Amino acid sequence: MACRGFFECLLKLLNFVLTVAGLAMVGYGIYLLVEWMRISGGGGGAPPSPAPPAELLMFGRPMLTAVALGDGGSFFDKLPKAWFIYLFIGVGAIIFVISLFGCIGAATRNTCCLCCYAFLVILLILVEAGAAAFIFFDESWKDVIPVDKTENFDVMYDFLKENWEIARWVALGSVIFEDYTSILRVSRIHKHMHI
Template sequence: MGRMVRSCVQSILKLVNSVIGMVGLAMVLYAVWLIRVWQRQMDEFPFGDSDYPPPWFIYTFLGLGITLCVITCSGHIAADTINGCCLYLYMFFVFLLLMLEAAVTADVFLNRDWEEDFPEDPSGSFDQFKDFFRSNFHICKLIGLSIVTVQGLAFLLAMILKALGPHQYYDSDDDYPPERAPLLQNAVQPPPYLAEDHVYGSKPDAWNIRINDKTNR
């Protein structure tokens, strides 16, 4: 029963972790597209782009996407191995991500001048993102809550999997791994070496009979 529950939790954790990976991959693709658009805009200027600061919003978006992909890989490894260190490391990454999201959300909702906390983005992608978020506030809010819920569920499943622990095959002396038990049960014991003594045991008796016949003659 415990093995079935453990396998079920592993499967659910992998599924939830895949959703986080899909979000990270989407962020990476979007950031790559923004970088390509930014490069095209900079090529249109006759003079170099040395006077323009780097587009921090694009690179931040790209870094967050790569971070989510790395967290997804660590989560799949932790779910497969059920290793304590891997599970703790995965929970630590998810916890830091949740704290970062909570800090940004609190700053946006509690600070009226939150836009001044961020530097100016020369690419204009940050302004486009704000306009899209404001025009589609309810949809973006639902997507954000869904992502946070998935991350919290992944953290909870990792804690449950750590509490269940790895597979236990050697609970007693009579329990063996399923792939090794038939070999041990059907093992053939070698024949005793006493059979060889039985084969050669008749020779001394025959030798004694011959000596007795000679003496009688």
Template sequence: MARMLRSCLQSLLKLVNSVIGLTGMGMILYALWMLRAWFKQIGGGGGFDSSPPWFIYTFLGLGVFLCLLTCSGHIAAETANGHCLSCYMAFVFLLVLLEAAITADIFLNRNWEEDFPEDPSGKFDEFKNFVRLNFEMCKWIGLSVVAAQALSMFLAMVLRALGPDHESYYDSDDDNEPARLPLLRSQSLRAPSPIESNLPLNNDWSVRIHDRVSK
């Protein structure tokens, strides 16, 4: 029963963790599209002024971080190791704190745009306008991602409490145990001693001496 419950939790953690991975891949694709549009806008120049702005770098970095977090989550779910699950929960918790801080700053601070540096490409303004025009869709997407992160933390916590599957380790040890030889061998397989091999010769010699004495 415990093994079945652990297997279900591992599968659920992988499934929920995949939502975070899909979000990261989407952010990477969007960042690459913005990067391509930025280089196309500046005419493909390679100078200092043609370097990508902070918004594209941030989006790309967050996407890569989410993909790496997804890989670590799959490894932690597969192994059910306590240290891996603890590290995974810590990184997810820090990510949730960062998202909560940014969300609180946006909703509580009217001049929140001044907290961010100026974006020379204008992609940050385009992203803000897109979110404002599609606020309902973006809200549900954001809530889904946050719910997936919170659920992954909860599943990792429960899986860490259950611990790894020790029974499978014991079964594998029993399967790999070498065959043991018997300590006592059968008497029929025991090699004859030199004394036993010389017994017939000694009997013949005593018979010959007895015949000579009788003569």
């Protein structure tokens, strides 16, 4: 029984941390969007002066907000200029909503909330696995990333290349941890349904 209480507290703590992280992502994304609007001249379109294709608009954290202003024909060139900021806010909102279901479900022991939470976590894991498979098998993602004048991306990419074995084990460990907690959640839901 003590183990059950421990895992319940661990689930509540993990969901609280994820809720705060989701809110922080949304807040920081809104800050970045406001800064981008201020720098680009207000509207959601291009900056007031035409920029050469190789030039970048940089603000906030360089790795998160380097936006290529060049003209091109790819899908990513047709997206709004602040597409990464919108994606960042969206991911933060999704994490917030999922972890909120987990917090409410764990605190009230509501079976409906816990079932919805388990479904959303499994869906999130599948999306993460799909994104990881896309990045791993499709090498064209390197061409889509905007040029980083600070070269922080190159430093990070070289570091990961040198320490690829460690990065793989860390990624495997996090996936196993997510799967294990998902199984615990589902088993907890199953126990509550039969009580």
